[in-house]
Amino acid sequence: MTINIGVIGTGAIGREHIRRCSQVLQNSRVVALNDINRSNCEQVINELGLDAQIYDNAHDLINDTAVQAILVTSWGPTHEEFVLACIKAGKPVFCEKPLAVTAQGCLNIVEAEINAGKKLVQVGFMRPYDSGYRALKEVITRGDIGEPLMLHCAHRNPSVGDAYTTDMAITDTLIHELDVLRWLLNDDYVSAQVIFPRKTRNASSHLRDPQIVLLETTRGTRIDVEIFVNCDYGYDIQCEVVGELGIARLPEPVSVQTRSAAKLSTAILTDWKKRFIDAYDVELQDFIDNVASGEMTGPSAWDGYAAAVAADACVAAQNSGEILPVKMPPKPAFYA
Template identity: 45%
Template sequence: MSKEIKVGVIGCGAIGRQHIARLMNTIPETRVVAVADYYQPSAQAVAEQYGITCCATGEELIARPEVEAVLVTSADPSHAGYVLECIKAGKFVFCEKPLAQTAQECEEIIRAEVAGGRRLVQVGFMRRYDRGYAAMKQAIESGEIGAPLMIHSCHRNMSQAPGFATDYAVTRVAIHEIDISRWLLDDEYATAQVLAVRQSKNTQGDWLNPQIMMLTTRSGQRIDVEVQTDGAYAYDIQCQVVGEDGTVSLPDPSAVVKRAGAACSFPIMTDWSQRFIEAYDIEFDAWAKALLNGAPDGPSAWDGYVACVTGDALILSRQTGKPEAIELMEKPSIY
């Protein structure tokens, strides 16, 4: 691989366009050379904007010899197929979450990657690259707060796009807390449960909102996640790890504090892209540097698989009304 990674991007929607601009203008080690989208006009518009190749299909893009790595930002149901095609072609692939929609698809991806003998896949759990979460991880690993006992967190959204459903509170929203909590604690999950709470009158659809999600780890730590998918006052992400000797909390992202009108205040974000824009930059910079060193070292196909299995257990718990066990396949040594 040259010192400039030639990337093909499948998916030219909102996040796809943001990532293309990022790879072209912010990350010096990458250059987008081809794009594809099931809605051809979107891909054509991006291709014309940057003077790059427009492919008719994602499979055509993956097969192009000049494409050294692939970024998948297409619709969720298409992720697994494109990732498997990349593995088959022996090409690095960065897949926005979720890795796949079923545990079976995740297992197929893992088996294909293991058969190839090396890591090719990275999953877009960008919170691991947020400076606040990274500082929390360092505080835990240093022993400053003692052994971690529990995590309290919340994920609050102001609105959702049409077609949102109750299960999406897990698969599209709390999936971030599922990944970041096990990363912070460095432990696998044992059980998952969803608790019913009073529903918000601000919910614009017929899905359940809010929900409380409970997770326990194999070593006995407990995580509670408050998920508000609609009608919240802002896009607000909170996390506190409670240890034996202290606590560490996720800092608010704004450093500007206003004092006026006998009050002290600071702004809160209203959109995920505002809140984690720097984390995306750090994430792709790290991905590019890792590829130049031979292989991705960020969130793996295993992490995508665990998030999927955990999400399935949470959804089942909401239906059964009791905690559900999280049962994982044996973890391959390449992870």
Template identity: 40%
Template sequence: MGQSLGVAVLGAGHMGADHLRRLDRVVSGARVVAVADPDTARAEEAVAGREGVAVRTEVEAALDAPGVEAVLVASPGEAHEEALLAAFARGLPVLCEKPMVPDSAGALRVVEAELRLGRRLAQIGFMRRYDAEYQRLKTLLDSGRLGRPLMLHCTHRNVSSPPHFTSAMLVNSSVSHEIDAARWLLGQEPVAVTVHRPRPSSGAPEGLLDPQFVLFETDGGALVDVEVFVNCGFGYQVRCEAVCEAGSARIGDEHTMVVTAAGGAREEVARDYLVRFADAYDREVRAWVAAVRGGRVTGPSAWDGYAASAVAEAGVRALETGARTAVALAPRPDLYAPARRIP
């Protein structure tokens, strides 16, 4: 491997463009050598001013470009399976944005492909594991100082949803972050999901069931509730409170600039996830580059991506039926070290 890791970025949209900027200006030890996007004009705009970057419309053409040693997948979720399998076929390590694959059957195919290689190549982009507040909460829970975790109360709010957003996507796109965060924080697997639907907000597009209240039960006896509200109108908020036997801990309270003027005070609220989790994304990509340059793959695994898809799938069924829905996970292969902590 060269002195600087050659990365192919798949997808030049909102997330892909941000990662291109990150690799170019924030993360050392890596350089973008290829970009793939069906929209050539968008890809050309995203790499403007950068020399030596191959622009392609097809995934495989980008992966075969000179100097590609690793892949960052930031294309739409339905394109991830093809990209991951193509990277695996070339032995290229991958950082893949969530969802790894939207449906559990496709996610399991990715896991099985990696198992055939006999080694990990994929890291999945659950960036909250790299957020400083989430890491502090994880350290505290693992220490046992607050006793056994009983409940997690989570809030996930967005200013507005994209035009294509559906009621199911509140679970399988937005809440997928809480699914992974809960599994990681608790070391427990969700075993059942219930979704409650209050009267939709007047700010939600016609037909969109927003907000929703999602309740997970875990195999360690904990409960995880998530208020997801993707058209709240006022800002982007992500909070999590762990309630334990001997105390509680909360993260996500905004510690931003407070402006006082004209007889009043105003506290800034982040407008989207790229602002709220900018540092987490930086830490995530920096850790990925360092690991790959050292010949390793760390972080959330393809199994974590599969588990999130399977739990979200059960959540969508619960949304559609109104019934408590069991989560069915395949047996966990030995390649993916368990991350379980059930006192």
């Protein structure tokens, strides 16, 4: 059974997802496109040789009966509106990060979905689909290291542009850890603190870089995440879980080991796009399979909301310097 997909937003990420749905994944076909700039749609259709209809209005695309599922990859501030429309139309929707630009917007989606009585939303958090994180979770779940007590994490980029601001370290960068660590631990955050170490000279004048975020979960597990977006040396994601009986570590990406010029070395990626490239395929295939089976199992609207609430607390903690609570309502039975 092939799923007919409509895509709203044909920018960089949208185009990548369209390519996946048409050339890589099973059982998917892109049949409808919308973009604020119609010519972008035409270009994508030409480039990828699609047989797809262009809609000038995203809502028309959503409501077209030929469209069975929607990918929302438009500008962030439009996500809430389009996702709500998909829910209203009763159609499964895959929405790229952020689900909404505010926690309240995410909550609106959660409530709409609950009212609709059916899970329809998958948020574009790809790390739970990464084979490394999955292997790490398996080790934890199998009990190899006992109960997790502490996580030491790092999210490092070689450099960022001048437009990158201090709060984006939370909303654009840490947001991935905020999602994947909840999933990894099957736990929720209760407090957040942000520490600003000595600043690297390589950061722009307005940016505080690096930062260390300290999180506490309901079970008391403590997480530290170093965010260092001008670390110079590479794109590097680290996650070490310290349990009661041992430690497990997220695998490094595969690389040829060489001995040359007095060094034993392996390469570190510099391009973030390559780090989780396989996870994007798995993530979208899962969405398509879930549309086919009628049951959404990926990162939910509630997960999107939880990440937004935690991110808000972290941004507040950046500003106050204090240890702040992360206030989450109890998880509705709907998402259990």
